[in-house]
Amino acid sequence: MTQASFPTAPDKAALERGEILSPRFDANGLLAVVATHAETGEVLMFAHMNAEALAQTLELGEAVYFSRSRNEIWHKGATSGQIQKIVEMRIDCDQDCLWIKVLPQGDGGACHVGFRSCFYRVVVEDGRLVERP
Numbered sequence: 001m002t003q004a005s006f007p008t009a010p011d012k013a014a015l016e017r018g019e020i021l022s023p024r025f026d027a028n029g030l031l032a033v034v035a036t037h038a039e040t041g042e043v044l045m046f047a048h049m050n051a052e053a054l055a056q057t058l059e060l061g062e063a064v065y066f067s068r069s070r071n072e073i074w075h076k077g078a079t080s081g082q083i084q085k086i087v088e089m090r091i092d093c094d095q096d097c098l099w100i101k102v103l104p105q106g107d108g109g110a111c112h113v114g115f116r117s118c119f120y121r122v123v124v125e126d127g128r129l130v131e132r133p
Helices: 012-017 051-060
Strands: 031-037 043-049 064-067 072-075 084-091 097-104 121-123 129-131
Touching (some): 051 072
Parallel strands (some): 031 097
């Protein structure tokens, strides 16, 4: 696939109030993404997208991420069945973070460890982690 590109906002006003998606990818070419359940609001996961993953997400209507550990595009659920159907996408004020509201498919999980959310542990007073799905 060819490398996708997005326009650069010409000025701060266009970046913050304009109608054109002009994502600001970091030095590694990545955009931070928070995925929440469209119906419950539960935070499901945090991931990254590069320009190609964002373009595929927009085209498919399903979450496509960039895996930093595998250094490759990752269509969420392609092998697990936990596809994330996009309901709404929001970009923050300076366009360097994306919030996607999704409807999880398959068993409804988002975490590769088997939990519904990747945020299944609570940090308690002494710094220990306690699982609370």
